[in-house]
Amino acid sequence: MANKVLVLGEVRDGVLRNVSFEAVAAAKQIADGGEVVGVLLGDSVTQLANELITYGADRVVTVEHPHLKAYTSDGYSQAFLAVYEQEKPEGVVFGHTSLGKDLSPKLASKLKSGLISDVTEIEGSGEDAVFVRPIYSGKAFEKVKIKDGVIFVTIRPNNIKPLDKNASLTGDVASISVDVQNLRTIIKDVVRKATTGVDLSEAKVVVAGGRGVKSSEGFEPLKELANLLGGAVGASRGACDADYCDYSLQIGQTGKVVTPDLYIAAGISGAIQHLAGMSNSKVIVAINKDPEANIFKVADYGIVGDLFEVIPMLIEEFKALKVNS
Amino acid sequence: MNIFVLVKRTFDTEEKIVIANGKIQEDGAEFIINPYDEYAIEEAIQVRDAKGGKVTVVTIGGEDAEKQLRTALAMGADEAVLINTEDDLDELDQYSAAIILAEYLKDKEVDLILAGNVAIDGGTGQVGPRVADLLGINYVTTITDLEIDGTNVKIVRDIEGDSEVIETSLPLLVTAQQGLNEPRYPSLPGIMKAKKKPLAELELDDLDLDEDDVEVKIEIVDIFLPPQKAAGRVLEGELSQQVKELVNLLHSEAKVV
Ligand SMILES: Cc1cc2nc3c(=O)[nH]c(=O)nc-3n(C[C@H](O)[C@H](O)[C@H](O)COP(=O)(O)OP(=O)(O)OC[C@H]3O[C@@H](n4cnc5c(N)ncnc54)[C@H](O)[C@@H]3O)c2cc1C
Ligand SMILES: Cc1cc2nc3c(=O)[nH]c(=O)nc-3n(C[C@H](O)[C@H](O)[C@H](O)COP(=O)(O)OP(=O)(O)OC[C@H]3O[C@@H](n4cnc5c(N)ncnc54)[C@H](O)[C@@H]3O)c2cc1C
Numbered sequence: 289m290a291n292k293v294l295v296l297g298e299v300r301d302g303v304l305r306n307v308s309f310e311a312v313a314a315a316k317q318i319a320d321g322g323e324v325v326g327v328l329l330g331d332s333v334t335q336l337a338n339e340l341i342t343y344g345a346d347r348v349v350t351v352e353h354p355h356l357k358a359y360t361s362d363g364y365s366q367a368f369l370a371v372y373e374q375e376k377p378e379g380v381v382f383g384h385t386s387l388g389k390d391l392s393p394k395l396a397s398k399l400k401s402g403l404i405s406d407v408t409e410i411e412g413s414g415e416d417a418v419f420v421r422p423i424y425s426g427k428a429f430e431k432v433k434i435k436d437g438v439i440f441v442t443i444r445p446n447n448i449k450p451l452d453k454n455a456s457l458t459g460d461v462a463s464i465s466v467d468v469q470n471l472r473t474i475i476k477d478v479v480r481k482a483t484t485g486v487d488l489s490e491a492k493v494v495v496a497g498g499r500g501v502k503s504s505e506g507f508e509p510l511k512e513l514a515n516l517l518g519g520a521v522g523a524s525r526g527a528c529d530a531d532y533c534d535y536s537l538q539i540g541q542t543g544k545v546v547t548p549d550l551y552i553a554a555g556i557s558g559a560i561q562h563l564a565g566m567s568n569s570k571v572i573v574a575i576n577k578d579p580e581a582n583i584f585k586v587a588d589y590g591i592v593g594d595l596f597e598v599i600p601m602l603i604e605e606f607k608a609l610k611v612n613s
Numbered sequence: 614m615n616i617f618v619l620v621k622r623t624f625d626t627e628e629k630i631v632i633a634n635g636k637i638q639e640d641g642a643e644f645i646i647n648p649y650d651e652y653a654i655e656e657a658i659q660v661r662d663a664k665g666g667k668v669t670v671v672t673i674g675g676e677d678a679e680k681q682l683r684t685a686l687a688m689g690a691d692e693a694v695l696i697n698t699e700d701d702l703d704e705l706d707q708y709s710a711a712i713i714l715a716e717y718l719k720d721k722e723v724d725l726i727l728a729g730n731v732a733i734d735g736g737t738g739q740v741g742p743r744v745a746d747l748l749g750i751n752y753v754t755t756i757t758d759l760e761i762d763g764t765n766v767k768i769v770r771d772i773e774g775d776s777e778v779i780e781t782s783l784p785l786l787v788t789a790q791q792g793l794n795e796p797r798y799p800s801l802p803g804i805m806k807a808k809k810k811p812l813a814e815l816e817l818d819d820l821d822l823d824e825d826d827v828e829v830k831i832e833i834v835d836i837f838l839p840p841q842k843a844a845g846r847v848l849e850g851e852l853s854q855q856v857k858e859l860v861n862l863l864h865s866e867a868k869v870v
């Protein structure tokens with residue numbers, strides 16, 4: 289049976305995040321021929337509606353209000369629920385991002401519904417859809433479904449393929465007005481710390497350093513390599529504990545879980561807690577001077593050697609590759 | 614201040630996962646307090662020490678979870694509550710866990726509730742915000758700094774590597790992110806004292822809940838282990854040759870750059 293599915297389009301720095309296009313693809317699968325409705329919330333977002341449509345949303349509903357300029361769970365839940373009440377969907381898809389993780393449980397609670405968080409794969413479609421998600425930080429997986437009520441899921445970035453963009457697609461864009469009020473949280477400031485501007489959880493390439501990097505300056509060549517490849521820098525807890533970098537870069541069981549196309553681990557021993565956060569990456573490269581290091585067990589390609597020699601050489605080779613192709 | 618910490622017992626991070634008969638095997642595994650909940654306990658103790666009041670740690674679980682509650686008491690929490698659902702419920706999802714916790718908390722006149730931002734086993738991060746919503750109080754997730762002045766609260770929150778500075782007020786639920794503090798180890802005197810601290814055990818009946826009220830919304834169809842990665846290739850030869858070969862492999866064979 290065809291379902292109507294709402295997708296929250298997440299906007300950051302004025303542009304739609306990639307995970308929102310992935311969410312549209314997920315929603316299509318859950319809709320099973322039904323309608324996919326994009327939802328955009330913000331102070332000025334209507335101009336982004338078309339892009340959501342070119343990635344497969346059938347139409348878009350926007351809520352614009354000055355109180356939606358910055359994300360707050362109070363503001364966004366009021367606005368989203370207004371759209372929900374109007375549309376009465378059978379499914380809802382969010383990205384499993386900072387915003388999605390914060391907002392989705394509140395909405396699920398208000399809707400008295402189940403919520404399947406951090407989905408990496410969808411099998412089947414419509415009512416029969418089964419959702420695959422990691423448990424024990426990726427050491428195992430479970431397949432789950434909603435027993436009854438709205439099919440509410442958040443999807444992990446970088447796992448579900450977006451549909452091809454089709455600029456000729458068109459769809460209706462409507463706005464509804466909501467009196468967003470009583471925000472209990474005030475955002476005073478946002479301090480940017482992320483190093484390359486590419487979000488770690490969405491990055492296609494991650495260059496991660498461990499205690500072997502030895503200092504915060506030691507991270508510079510890793511940053512250069514990440515920049516060159518359009519990727520992000522990550523770290524082991526060893527490197528974070530030693531203060532070489534911020535905890536927000538930590539990958540692993542108590543840090544971020546990442547699944548890039550390419551994960552380069554430099555000076556990381558490969559402790560089980562670290563592996564939990566990265567072992568599902570598509571291709572793993574390990575650079576470590578200890579041939580016995582555990583990281584080589586999960587690496588597709590390994591180089592036994594000093595990272596301070598290998599990384600600069602890699603930078604030169606990738607530069608040469610770029611020139612030649 | 615009346616402070617509550619939501620604590621979950623989980624597998625030790627060192628443990629490998631073994632599945633038999635469609636279930637995760639717990640026999641012989643070591644269990645710990647969910648690492649993020651340790652930050653929550655530490656923060657609660659620090660707030661109490663600065664402002665006065667009482668810290669109560671609460672868990673839903675079986676008899677075995679008493680050990681983790683005693684550890685929290687040994688760290689410095691004042692009281693512990695075990696909501697034992699073992700006899701009443703076969704299943705418990707995030708929806709039902711939140712209802713049970715909120716039902717326990719609703720008449721406690723809470724000022725501050727701390728939880729972990731995510732449990733490293735179930736991994737949804739739903740329970741904290743759901744409990745706050747059921748109680749009708751505000752919440753802030755993934756916090757790395759907490760300052761309380763009267764009922765005013767200033768928080769720094771981690772949002773995917775950037776930091777958000779937030780102002781809000783009590784009563785409030787927050788979820789702990791790494792970097793919030795350095796959790797203490799229980800001291801020997803702490804461990805001795807913990808044995809005498811109150812640990813109450815409740816069941817669904819005591820909370821005026823029926824099994825129907827907490828019927829799960831989610832069904833687990835299957836549990837499986839990810840495919841084992843085949844052993845990779847350690848490159849050989851001159852280092853500069855290895856690097857050339859690697860770039861070539863990534864470009865032509867793996868096609869990731
Ligand atoms: C509850 C708990 C949660 C944890 N969560 C996480 C987590 O989320 N993420 C995480 O990463 N860890 C986590 N850990 C820590 C984990 O157990 C390891 O201690 C940590 O991952 C080690 O970091 P490392 O590999 O950088 O350091 P080390 O283990 O010290 O390894 C450094 C490596 O660098 C190599 N090396 C040194 N110099 C060079 C050089 N010049 N060139 C090349 N190689 C070099 C060495 O051979 C060595 O293999 C957790 C631990 C606990 C108890
Ligand atoms: C269909 C189904 C059946 C299940 N059956 C069972 C079962 O029979 N027994 C069982 O133990 N689990 C069961 N689970 C798992 C259980 O639902 C989750 O462990 C629980 O809801 C917490 O979710 P989470 O691990 O995602 O925690 P998260 O939401 O990621 O946890 C975040 C924070 O919430 C707090 N928190 C989480 N869980 C608890 C808790 N139990 N007590 C106190 N605070 C907590 C902690 O502060 C934690 O850091 C089942 C799950 C499903 C989907």
